[in-house]
Amino acid sequence: xxxxxxxxxxxxxxxxxxxxxxxxxxxxxxxxxxxxxxxxxxxxxxxxxxxxxxxxxxxxxxxxxxxxxxxxxxxxxxxxxxxxxxxxxxxxxxxxxxxxxxxxxxxxxxxxxxxxxxxxxxxxxxxxxxxxxxxxxxxxxxxxxxxxxxxxxxxxxxxxxxxxxxxxxxxxxxxxxxxxxxxxxxxxxxxxxxxxxxxxxxxxxxxxxxxxxxxxxxxxxxxxxxxxxxxxxxxxxxxxxxxxxxxxxxxxxxxxxxxxxxxxxxxxxxxxxxxxxxxxxxxxxxxxxxxxxxxxxxxxxxxxxxxxxxxxxxxxxxxxxxxxxxxxxxxxxxxxxxxxxxxxxxxxxxxxxxxxxxxxxxxxxxxxxxxxxxxxxxxxxxxxxxxxxxxxxxxxxxxxxxxxxxxxxxxxxxxxxxxxxxxxxxxxxxxxxxxxxxxxxxxxxxxxxxxxxxxxxxxxxxxxxxxxxxxxxxxxxxxxxxxxxxxxxxxxxxxxxxxxxxxxxxxxxxxxxxxxxxxxxxxxxx
Numbered sequence: 001x002x003x004x005x006x007x008x009x010x011x012x013x014x015x016x017x018x019x020x021x022x023x024x025x026x027x028x029x030x031x032x033x034x035x036x037x038x039x040x041x042x043x044x045x046x047x048x049x050x051x052x053x054x055x056x057x058x059x060x061x062x063x064x065x066x067x068x069x070x071x072x073x074x075x076x077x078x079x080x081x082x083x084x085x086x087x088x089x090x091x092x093x094x095x096x097x098x099x100x101x102x103x104x105x106x107x108x109x110x111x112x113x114x115x116x117x118x119x120x121x122x123x124x125x126x127x128x129x130x131x132x133x134x135x136x137x138x139x140x141x142x143x144x145x146x147x148x149x150x151x152x153x154x155x156x157x158x159x160x161x162x163x164x165x166x167x168x169x170x171x172x173x174x175x176x177x178x179x180x181x182x183x184x185x186x187x188x189x190x191x192x193x194x195x196x197x198x199x200x201x202x203x204x205x206x207x208x209x210x211x212x213x214x215x216x217x218x219x220x221x222x223x224x225x226x227x228x229x230x231x232x233x234x235x236x237x238x239x240x241x242x243x244x245x246x247x248x249x250x251x252x253x254x255x256x257x258x259x260x261x262x263x264x265x266x267x268x269x270x271x272x273x274x275x276x277x278x279x280x281x282x283x284x285x286x287x288x289x290x291x292x293x294x295x296x297x298x299x300x301x302x303x304x305x306x307x308x309x310x311x312x313x314x315x316x317x318x319x320x321x322x323x324x325x326x327x328x329x330x331x332x333x334x335x336x337x338x339x340x341x342x343x344x345x346x347x348x349x350x351x352x353x354x355x356x357x358x359x360x361x362x363x364x365x366x367x368x369x370x371x372x373x374x375x376x377x378x379x380x381x382x383x384x385x386x387x388x389x390x391x392x393x394x395x396x397x398x399x400x401x402x403x404x405x406x407x408x409x410x411x412x413x414x415x416x417x418x419x420x421x422x423x424x425x426x427x428x429x430x431x432x433x434x435x436x437x438x439x440x441x442x443x444x445x446x447x448x449x450x451x452x453x454x455x456x457x458x459x460x461x462x463x464x465x466x467x468x469x470x471x472x473x474x475x476x477x478x479x480x481x482x483x484x485x486x487x488x489x490x491x492x493x494x495x496x497x498x499x500x501x502x503x504x505x506x507x508x509x510x511x512x513x514x515x516x517x518x519x520x521x522x523x524x525x526x
Contacts, residue, residue, distance in 0.1 A: 007309040010457065014312055017451035024448055027191035028484055029208070029518035034072040036209050036521045040065040044267040045118045045212040045274065049159070052095065052117035053110075055103050059092035059117035059161075066119050066163060070210040073519075076191060079204035081124055081182045082131055082165040091161050092117060113159030115277055120155060121205045121214035124165045125172050125198070127246035128152050131162075135249055136170045136179030138390045139370045149246020151215060151261060154280030163211060166201030171249050171367055172217075174394035175225045175459060176452045177201050184449065187229055188518040189485050193446035196226030202264050203230040208518055213265035213274055217247060219258050220352065221441070221462030224490060226264065227474035228441035231486030231515050233268050233505055235275060236260035238495050239469035241285040242278050249367055254359040258466045268509040271473065271502045286498050293503035295333035300504075301340045301430060302326055302438040308346020311457040315444040318487050321478040322438065325489065328511045329504075342426060344419045349460030351420040353401070355467055358408035358417060364399040377403060397453060424468045428494045436504055437492040441474050445485035462490065470494055473501040475508045479516055486516065 036042065040062055043051070051057045067085050074080045095117045098110050110116055122128050125135050127149040134140040152162060170179040177200025178184035185201050187193040188208040195204040202214030203226030216223040218236050227234030242261040251259060263274035272290070276283055283289070304322050305314040329335040344351070365374040368391055377399035383389035384396055407413055431437060442461055465472060476488045491508075493500040508514070 003309055010310060010312065013454040017447065017454045020451050021448045024192045026483065029188045029190065030484060030520060032076060032191060033188060033208060033519035035519055036069070036517060037524045038065045038069070039523050041069055041209040042521070043212070045115065045265065045270045048118050048212060049114060049116050053099065055099060059095040060089060062117060063088050063092045063119055063161065063163065066211060069208070070164065070205070073188070073208045073210060074205070077186050077188050077204050077208060078183055079166050079185050079195070079201040079208075079210065080121075080164045081167050081201065084131060084162060084164070087130070088119060088161050088163050095159070110159065114273055115155065116159030117161065118159070118212055119161045119163040121164050121166050121202050121211035122152060122162050123199050123202050123215050123217060124168050125217055125247055125249070126152055126215055127248070128162050128165065131165050133248055134181055135172050136168045136181050137249075137370070138181050141181060147246070150243035151278060152246065155277060157280065158277050160277070164205065166205050166214065168199070168201060169197045170392045170395045171364075172198040172222065173364065173398050174198065174392070174452065175221055176394065176449075179392055180390050187446045189231065190446065190483065193448055193485070194229060194452060195446070196229040198222040199264060200226045203227060203232055203234070206230070206264055206266060207232055207515070213263050213270060216262055216264045218260045218262065218466065219251070219255070220466050221459060223260070223262055223264060224441045224462045224472065224474045228488040229446040229486070231476040231479075231488070231518070232264055232266060233271060233476070233509070233514070234264045234474040235262040235271050235498070235502065236472040237262045237275055237278060238286060238471045238498055241282060243280075243282065250362065252360045252362055255356060255361050257469070258356070260466065266515040268475070268502070268505040268514060271505060275498060275502070286496060288497065288499050291499050293500055295329065295335050295503065295507060297434060298335050298500065299431075299435040300326070300329055300335045300337045300438065301435065302337070303340060303342065303345070305440065305443070306345040306348065306461065307341060310346055310349070311460060312443045312455055314440055315480070315487070317478065317480050318440055318444070321487065322440070322489060325438070325477050325508065325512065329507065332511060333507060342423055344423060345464070347416060347419060348464035349457050351416045352460065352463040352467060353405055354408040354413045354416045355420055357402065357405055358413070364395065364402050368395060368399060394453060420464065420467060423464070427468070428470070431492075431494045433494065433497060435493065436500060439490050439492070441488050441490045445480050445483065445487045465490070465492065471496075471498040471501050473505045475505045476514060476516070477508060477512050
């Protein structure tokens with residue numbers, strides 16, 4: 001009986017969302033976005049660094065190319081919330097002058113830096129010296145940072161240049177990217193659809209060609225959803241390997257252990273370089289990162305859906321894409337591919353909510369009060385209905401859900417938490433140190449604006465794995481035929497086996513094409 005009710009409710013919500021989709025004309029990026037004309041935009045981070053070091057291209061020209069691309073596209077996409085063009089150009093000029101001297105004298109100081117001169121987009125949840133850090137939260141407008149987050153400091157030391165800050169949902173809570181401070185970010189493939197969240201601004205910017213890579217953070221899917229919706233590679237580095245100092249908003253110590261940091265980029269060939277750079281002087285925490293991987297020796301397990309009725313059915317083209325990928329890995333790489341069924345995956349969202357609430361945590365009612373007491377989320381909902389709240393609907397709904405969620409220490413709550421533990425135990429036992437699990441990141445391509453609330457249960461496709469701490473690479477595997485929307489999969493391994501998921505990502509890029517530009521490409525002739 002309960003399953004029938006759940007199926008009916010999900011059907012009604014999906015039908016409403018489908019109705020919205022039919023009413024809203026698409027704004028396809030191939031038509032509305034300016035074409036990519038500068039070949040610099042299409043270079044990988046690794047290629048950019050090599051060409052800057054050799055003097056083949058000027059770092060100043062790289063920064064100018066990305067600045068121009070952002071100025072062309074961002075008025076339509078609204079991914080960027082703050083820029084540091086002046087400072088970036090000054091830093092680029094210094095790099096060019098130093099490289100010219102080193103090339104003339106044979107010295108090799110800057111030329112040893114792996115990301116020399118490569119610009120990047122920072123998520124508005126990380127401290128960047130001289131920039132605001134708001135997390136899309138109105139009370140934090142004007143909060144200028146006096147120092148860099150540990151991650152930003154790592155990237156600067158390795159030669160990279162922070163170029164822009166990018167949009168997030170309010171307090172980085174939701175899988176869309178809209179807030180009352182900076183507005184709503186659009187998906188570059190279709191401006192009427194969401195880019196994902198909470199790292200949605202980063203993903204949208206990187207996808208349209210506004211940056212070679214960006215900094216992402218993920219505690220329920222915040223790298224994976226945007227990478228899936230925007231056709232990018234996003235990697236969750238094994239949890240606790242990257243220093244999270246300087247990330248805001250704060251979590252309790254226990255919940256922060258579920259926070260993963262990682263890069264979002266267009267090319268899988270950049271992932272190893274970027275993961276090393278994110279780790280900085282903590283590279284020994286992922287000791288196998290440079291180990292060669294023979295895909296024919298891997299055990300690859302996969303599921304096409306969660307087997308339940310509480311979330312949206314997986315889109316037929318995503319299922320078809322997964323089957324195509326499995327055939328490719330089996331036929332071209334001779335990997336051992338097995339379709340499996342892990343019980344209770346359809347309860348992933350409820351497992352995640354109960355497990356997170358069971359940990360000591362900072363309530364969302366306290367966060368929306370700017371850590372000064374608590375706000376009543378029901379009152380905020382009433383205020384929202386009359387246009388008097390300065391909070392977004394998703395953050396209000398999440399606060400209400402947290403308040404109304406049953407006691408995780410109840411019999412039903414403990415059972416859900418236990419099921420999550422069993423799933424993790426089975427998964428890691430199955431994977432060992434030579435296994436890969438492939439699973440949808442979300443059951444459909446990017447959905448329309450204002451419909452994400454109707455599809456909240458779909459968060460379970462990614463959120464469950466935030467509890468496990470293992471490395472996950474989200475990889476694009478295709479474009480929907482009618483809408484030209486990208487979709488991807490999560491590629492997972494057991495903890496500290498980041499090199500395995502990255503190796504599979506590179507194979508996916510090689511065989512399935514990886515990132516496909518959301519706009520036309522019309523390179524200017526030299």
